Amino acid sequence: MPAAPVANAIAMSDPLAGAVEVLPDRLYYIALKAHPRQDNTTTLTSGKTRHIHYFCVDTELVYWNFFLDFGPLNLGQLNRFCTKLNEKLSSTDASLSSKVVCFYSSASPAKRTNAIFLITAWQVLFLDRTPEEAYNGFRSEDDGNAPSASCSLPPRIVKSAPRSSIRSIQPTPPFHDASPCECTYDLSILDCLRGLVKARMYRFFDFDDFDVDEYEYFEQVENGDLNWIIKDKILAFAGPHYQREVSPEGYCTLAPSDYIPYFRRxxxxxxxxxNKKCYDEKEFVKAGINHFEQYYLDGSCPPIKVLQRIVGVFERVQPDKGFAVHCKAGLGRTGTCIGAYIMKHYRFTAAEAIGWMRICRPGMVIGPQQQFLHDLEQRLW
Incomplete structure (x- = not known):
């Protein structure tokens, strides 16, 4: 108890007390229970005093959950965050360039976890830090405990830069799958970062020519509900129907004719x-797009022979062509089969593949499908 007044005094004298230092004297992250005062100042290591520029994206970049899932934020949102932060750090405006930049979020576990994902992903993409280096300053003391068999928490880092003396942060919860049930597979921020780094290495995406407006347009249900998992090679989308319809509740279903022009392009x-047949595949075939069907039960894991057949079909696609995969929603079965292909051909771990796919298309791989991919690692490698 005697230490509390001292801690409070430190917090009052330095508004960055408890923040994580990302760039010394330049960029910080902190979780707050209330919006900060914009006229706050802090003292740099040189002894100089600087004003703090705070910014937050909690209400701007929002994760739209299916059930108990809360993140990670998607590739379009990550792109918008990186653009915003880069503009702030490179600004020549004296009102901003002379200030310390502090990215902050709500202290709620979900908002804090998504914010930490954003700022660590920015580090691996724009500072070329390893996932471990980027995440090291955000580790809680609890992260040193032995993880469960289905969890991939970061190891202790000895060689990286020491943690900031003002660093203090609570553990981040693992990401939950898109189900209403208890999640038995823990996907960490570090898993997502590792998947992101491998995806960049294999050029699954490239922010230098990434069209964020196109990404956000086609992720909308009425515009296709589709996302590229590997640029120009593997696309995941929700299953079409015989007719384009809008339900009384406003839910939109599309027909093959809605996809054909984009697929051709x-x-x-x-x-x-x-999934079960909900449209006439001949519409795709007549348009010069081959079609393959392999149904298995919604929400389940495919028998190995079925998975081998599906992955084999993926592998026979011409090198200059892409392929589009769907089930009912384009999340569970679709993610499982695409994930197996990525693990086999690019040596992603299951956690890395799931993390990357959820960044591309939130909600991919659900329930027992997560552990199924984990158990397949050695067989696919």
Whole structure:
């Protein structure tokens, strides 16, 4: 108890007390229970005093959950965050360039976890830090405990830069799958960062020519509900129906004719259906797009022979063509089969593949499908 007044005094004298230092004397992150005063100042290591520029994206970049899932934020949101932060750090405006930049979020576990994902992802993309280096300053003391078999928490880092003396942060919860049930597979921020780094290495995406407006347009249900997992190669989307309809509740279903012009433009050579027939595949075939069907039960894991058949079809697509995969929602079965392909051909771990796919298309791989991919690692490698 005697230490409390001292801690409070430190917090009052330095508004960055408890923040994580990302760039010395330049960029910090902190979780707050209330909005900070914009006229706050802090003292640099040189002894100089600087004003603090705070910014927050909690209400701007919002994760739209299916059930108990809360993140990670998607690739379009990550792109918008990186653009915003880079503009602030490179600004020549004296009112901003002379200030310390502090990215902050709500102290709620979900908002804090998503914010930490954003700022650490920015570090690996724009500072070329490893996932471990980027995440090190955000580790809680609890992270040193032995993780469960299904959890990938960061190891203790010895060689990286020491933690900031003003660093203090609570543990971040693992990301939850898109289900209403208890999640038995823990996906960490570090898993997502590792998947992101491998995806960049293999050029699954490139922010230098990333069209964020196009990404945000096609992720909308009424515009296709589709996302590229590997740029120009693997696309995941929600299953089409016989007719384009809008339900009384406002839910929109699309027909093959809604997808064909885009698929032709993007050189999609194959559509793979994993759910029950809800449209006439001949529409794709007549448009010069091959079609393959392999149904298995919604929410389940495919028998190994079925998975081998599906992945084999993926592998036979011409190198200059892409392929589009769907089930009912384009999340569970679709993510499982695409994930297995990525693990086999690019040596992603299951956690890295799931993390990357959820960044591309939130909600991918659900329930037992997560552990299924984890158990397949050695067989696929």
């Amino acid at each position: 993007k050189k999609v050579g194959l559509v793979v259906r994993l």
